[in-house]
Amino acid sequence: MKREIPLLISMAAGIFVLIGFFVPHPAIRNIYDDIQGWVIIVVAFTYVLGMANLFRINVDQIQRGAKDWPYKLALVLSMVATMIVGFFFSRGSHYLDDGTAFSWIYLTFYSSMSATMFSLLAFFIASAAFRAFRVRSVEALLLAIAALILIIGRVPIGNMISPHVPQVADWLMEIPQNAAKRGILMGAALGVIATGFRVILGIERTYGSEGGGG
Amino acid sequence: MKKFAAWILVLVLGAASTPAFGFPLKAVDTPNDKGKNITLSWTPPAHPPEQWVVLRTEPGKTFTVIDTIGGGLTSYTDENAVNGVKYQYRLAGLGAGGAGIFSDDSQTAAAEPSWFDTGKLNVFIVITLFLALVLYYIAQAQRGKQWSFRPIAGLAAIEEAIGRSTEMGKGVLYIPGVQDIDDIQTIASMIILGNVARMTAKYETPLMVPTNSPAVYTVADEVVKGAYADVGRSDAYRSDMVRYITSEQFAYVAAVNGMMLRERPAANLLLGAFFAESLLLAETGHETGAIQIAGTANVHQLPFFVVACDYTLIGEEYYAASAYLSKDAKLLGSLKASDTIKILLVVVILAGCVLLTLGNPVLAEFFATQ
Numbered sequence: 001m002k003r004e005i006p007l008l009i010s011m012a013a014g015i016f017v018l019i020g021f022f023v024p025h026p027a028i029r030n031i032y033d034d035i036q037g038w039v040i041i042v043v044a045f046t047y048v049l050g051m052a053n054l055f056r057i058n059v060d061q062i063q064r065g066a067k068d069w070p071y072k073l074a075l076v077l078s079m080v081a082t083m084i085v086g087f088f089f090s091r092g093s094h095y096l097d098d099g100t101a102f103s104w105i106y107l108t109f110y111s112s113m114s115a116t117m118f119s120l121l122a123f124f125i126a127s128a129a130f131r132a133f134r135v136r137s138v139e140a141l142l143l144a145i146a147a148l149i150l151i152i153g154r155v156p157i158g159n160m161i162s163p164h165v166p167q168v169a170d171w172l173m174e175i176p177q178n179a180a181k182r183g184i185l186m187g188a189a190l191g192v193i194a195t196g197f198r199v200i201l202g203i204e205r206t207y208g209s210e211g212g213g214g
Numbered sequence: 215m216k217k218f219a220a221w222i223l224v225l226v227l228g229a230a231s232t233p234a235f236g237f238p239l240k241a242v243d244t245p246n247d248k249g250k251n252i253t254l255s256w257t258p259p260a261h262p263p264e265q266w267v268v269l270r271t272e273p274g275k276t277f278t279v280i281d282t283i284g285g286g287l288t289s290y291t292d293e294n295a296v297n298g299v300k301y302q303y304r305l306a307g308l309g310a311g312g313a314g315i316f317s318d319d320s321q322t323a324a325a326e327p328s329w330f331d332t333g334k335l336n337v338f339i340v341i342t343l344f345l346a347l348v349l350y351y352i353a354q355a356q357r358g359k360q361w362s363f364r365p366i367a368g369l370a371a372i373e374e375a376i377g378r379s380t381e382m383g384k385g386v387l388y389i390p391g392v393q394d395i396d397d398i399q400t401i402a403s404m405i406i407l408g409n410v411a412r413m414t415a416k417y418e419t420p421l422m423v424p425t426n427s428p429a430v431y432t433v434a435d436e437v438v439k440g441a442y443a444d445v446g447r448s449d450a451y452r453s454d455m456v457r458y459i460t461s462e463q464f465a466y467v468a469a470v471n472g473m474m475l476r477e478r479p480a481a482n483l484l485l486g487a488f489f490a491e492s493l494l495l496a497e498t499g500h501e502t503g504a505i506q507i508a509g510t511a512n513v514h515q516l517p518f519f520v521v522a523c524d525y526t527l528i529g530e531e532y533y534a535a536s537a538y539l540s541k542d543a544k545l546l547g548s549l550k551a552s553d554t555i556k557i558l559l560v561v562v563i564l565a566g567c568v569l570l571t572l573g574n575p576v577l578a579e580f581f582a583t584q
Contacts, residue, residue: 018341022334024248025327039396043429050428050458053435057454068476110462117464118490124497132521181513184529186559188511191533192398193341194552195405197348203544204405204536 014200236318249327263312295325351547368525375481384480385420391486399487409539411441431458484508496522
């Protein structure tokens with residue numbers, strides 16, 4: 001039963017949502033919309049579980065004096081401090097409104113650190129590109145040539161060399177690149193449908209392992 | 215004052231039985247909706263007014279104003295109709311050039327909810343055909359029919375990577391992407407995670423699954439726990455294998471990169487929906503020397519994975535992973551159905567290209583979804 005009940009629930013919900021996609025009648029669509037609403041409620045409850053997990057693992061590691069425990073301490077203290085500020089020191093406004101203590105924390109600390117993390121991408125792209133453009137096979141040579149044309153064709157110097165360079169770059173993007181991309185997308189779309197059917201029909205039983213939920 | 219006078223004129227004339235001047239006004243139940251909508255359409259007069267006042271009546275009542283719209287419009291949807299009530303509509307000109315311009319009264323129309331969205335007929339046909347093929351091939355598989363599929367190097371490498379981690383006495387890091395559990399890529403990732411967890415349980419290899427959504431954390435934890443129980447290794451399951459990190463994209467990246475650099479897992483499996491963080495994660499993993507296998511259906515992230523990872527599952531390969539890894543006959547049957555429908559779609563696309571070249575857009579129009 002432990003296996004069958006979750007499978008039946010997922011099957012029933014899956015079939016209903018699939019039918020709801022094709023039937024706009026309120027008799028079906030209103031329930032379809034309700035099910036979408038239930039998802040939000042379920043996800044809201046999982047935040048409590050997620051938070052509990054985060055606390056439990058990090059506090060446990062701090063108590064054990066695990067390797068790098070000061071980082072865990074910084075995480076737990078920051079999280080508690082941010083929650084206290086968000087709940088109690090937002091001056092009666094929505095916590096993300098301009099001028100609240102919470103938004104000050106968010107903009108001063110989180111946004112800056114997030115932007116720093118994102119900006120690392122430039123360096124990672126450079127190192128990845130260096131490896132990608134090492135010509136060690138015919139395919140790598142074709143990739144390097146296509147990339148070179150695109151890089152030059154997308155900047156003013158490409159047009160200065162020849163007006164054909166940007167045109168070739170555009171052609172590369174619009175024809176071969178688009179054709180390959182659409183091929184991948186179509187294959188992926190079929191994969192999505194096949195995966196959906198496997199879950200709905202109960203063939204895919206990863207969710208319903210005997211030990212799950214125990 | 216002038217506008218007020220025009221309104222009075224509209225209301226007086228609107229309440230009258232039939233206007234003196236007219237042009238045709240068509241009213242129909244809006245198709246493929248959940249009711250309450252009636253669509254009006256008209257060919258405007260040569261010199262349309264600044265605005266139109268939309269008037270509506272129902273049996274036993276006089277015309278009343280329901281809306282005022284731009285004079286340049288040629289259609290309007292009344293979204294406040296009561297299902298089943300027969301309405302008649304009339305347009306009256308308002309503002310500059312609007313005096314005395316009225317449409318004919320429309321024929322009566324009643325809003326009704328639709329039981330089938332005919333605009334999705336093409337999707338319905340393909341999905342029904344696909345479902346029929348899946349059921350057919352599953353039945354074939356149950357009768358013992360076997361098929362051969364092309365080997366996918368990335369999938370074969372998953373077991374190899376876990377074996378390597380075991381030999382090195384290091385862990386396996388499984389990153390299920392950054393989308394929530396309602397994304398099909400995350401669902402597919404959870405399915406693959408089940409297979410990966412069975413292997414790590416069997417080989418007694420440490421498994422780390424950092425998640426960026428609490429819903430994904432909950433499901434992933436159940437999947438891993440179930441997988442360990444399935445192979446009789448419930449004792450080896452630890453509750454800190456699956457962790458919720460944060461829902462913020464780059465904070466998640468910072469945490470996972472920290473795990474890569476501190477724990478030094480021997481295998482990084484990046485399977486799910488990825489965005490800007492794909493290269494940040496994969497390049498850090500590359501620097502740690504871990505064997506990396508990535509899989510996603512996000513086309514724009516594939517080049518980053520191809521460059522930074524040892525193996526990349528591209529699009530459909532990613533969705534086929536669970537069938538390949540489990541080697542379950544029924545799952546392989548669904549793969550066969552997928553391949554068959556792909557061949558059919560290629561034939562339809564070629565036929566559509568030929569027909570379109572010959573000036574016949576029937577297939578292209580039928581498969582248009584927007």
